[in-house]
Amino acid sequence: MKTQQVAVPPRLTKGLRPVLSSANRQDSNFFVHPSLIPDNDPHKGRLLRAAASIEAGTILLRDTPYAIVPIPVSENGRQSLLCSNLSCSQRSEVNSSTVKCAHNCDSDVIWCSPKCHTDDLKRHNYECRWLKHQGQTCRRDEFNYNFITLWHVVRLLAGWNLELQPGVAANHRPRNDRFAWGWEAVLQCCHYLDSWPEEQLIHWKRLAGTYLMDKECLPSALNLGEMVALICKEETNTFGLYPTATGPLSVVGQRVSRGESYGLSLYPRAAMFNHSCEPSVAHAPDTRGCMVYTAARDIDKGEELTITYFDLAARKTVASRQEHVREQFRFKCTCDRCVEDEAAENLAELDALPLDGMAWL
Numbered sequence: 585m586k587t588q589q590v591a592v593p594p595r596l597t598k599g600l601r602p603v604l605s606s607a608n609r610q611d612s613n614f615f616v617h618p619s620l621i622p623d624n625d626p627h628k629g630r631l632l633r634a635a636a637s638i639e640a641g642t643i644l645l646r647d648t649p650y651a652i653v654p655i656p657v658s659e660n661g662r663q664s665l666l667c668s669n670l671s672c673s674q675r676s677e678v679n680s681s682t683v684k685c686a687h688n689c690d691s692d693v694i695w696c697s698p699k700c701h702t703d704d705l706k707r708h709n710y711e712c713r714w715l716k717h718q719g720q721t722c723r724r725d726e727f728n729y730n731f732i733t734l735w736h737v738v739r740l741l742a743g744w745n746l747e748l749q750p751g752v753a754a755n756h757r758p759r760n761d762r763f764a765w766g767w768e769a770v771l772q773c774c775h776y777l778d779s780w781p782e783e784q785l786i787h788w789k790r791l792a793g794t795y796l797m798d799k800e801c802l803p804s805a806l807n808l809g810e811m812v813a814l815i816c817k818e819e820t821n822t823f824g825l826y827p828t829a830t831g832p833l834s835v836v837g838q839r840v841s842r843g844e845s846y847g848l849s850l851y852p853r854a855a856m857f858n859h860s861c862e863p864s865v866a867h868a869p870d871t872r873g874c875m876v877y878t879a880a881r882d883i884d885k886g887e888e889l890t891i892t893y894f895d896l897a898a899r900k901t902v903a904s905r906q907e908h909v910r911e912q913f914r915f916k917c918t919c920d921r922c923v924e925d926e927a928a929e930n931l932a933e934l935d936a937l938p939l940d941g942m943a944w945l
């Protein structure tokens with residue numbers, strides 16, 4: 585696989601005193617179970633594994649978002665949005681006490697309190713100009729999906745920009761020796777640039793060239809190719825935030841839907857979870873925009889820990905799961921359930937063949 589690295593931020597000067605910025609206050613919510621370890625597989629790339637046996641119900645990881653984009657949800661005539669302050673990220677009803685951007689940059693940017701607004705100013709200032717000028721045009725002229733993708737990329741860059749500010753050096757430090765932290769962790773997420781169809785890359789190149797390369801609106805060190813690679817990372821690693829848990833059917837029951845998604849986010853450590861159609865781990869967002877990963881059954885020492893990337897209740901046959909994974913996530917699912925189900929289907933097809941066709945055997 586040919587890799588294209590996104591530019592690494594310059595090293596911070598030694599001796600900067602780390603302060604508790606709004607970004608690393610959110611990071612203090614991070615939790616990782618001692619038995620959760622990163623590993624690699626020649627076919628699937630990075631993965632997470634159990635270093636010891638784990639009991640069902642154990643919280644394995646509470647990962648903090650590097651960036652979140654809100655999706656407005658209306659219920660009973662009331663609209664709710666996520667607070668833009670990353671260390672708050674609470675779902676808030678939009679009402680007369682909601683704080684909005686003084687520059688009126690985008691209707692989906694809100695803060696739940698004046699304090700959250702103040703705490704978030706440094707980060708928001710990075711995206712504000714882009715939202716007002718490029719973002720509004722993108723919202724108007726492109727599909728909403730494209731706007732949300734680009735806004736998420738801009739918020740990732742805003743996080744990186746925040747790390748480069750004097751005084752937030754703590755963000756560069758790994759929280760423990762197993763996982764990278766800050767922008768470094770985003771850089772480690774896969775983008776599989778070579779596996780995307782040509783027309784998809786051309787589409788993203790056009791979007792990036794049109795909306796993300798004006799350095800007046802969006803000061804960044806990335807060239808067009810690096811920006812497209814960052815979009816690929818965003819597309820490959822982003823989680824949807826849903827009101828109910830996503831996991832194996834035995835845990836989430838036979839419900840048809842996870843509810844309406846109210847946000848999108850990149851969780852850099854959790855991005856190491858591979859997909860399985862029979863996952864061992866369930867995940868659900870908490871009230872502060874973190875994603876919590878819980879053992880859905882007893883797990884043996886050495887097992888790979890997997891989640892599901894989609895609602896398994898909605899796709900029961902191996903063919904429909906494989907098609908969905910291929911179309912939505914662009915890879916061939918090689919989880920144990922798919923391998924077994926496909927083998928069983930092949931056997932059934934062989935059994936159905938007329939015996940006289942096998943006379944040469």
Ligand SMILES: C[S@@+](CC[C@H](N)C(=O)[O-])C[C@H]1O[C@@H](n2cnc3c(N)ncnc32)[C@H](O)[C@@H]1O
Pocket residue numbers: 627628629630631772773774776820821855856857858859860913914915916917918919
């Ligand atoms: C979010 S990343 C997961 C971590 C990734 N393995 C890495 O190296 O960073 C998603 C990518 O992992 C690989 N992957 C995940 N689940 C898989 C599965 N069940 N079968 C094959 N590949 C899988 C695919 O290449 C997919 O695009």
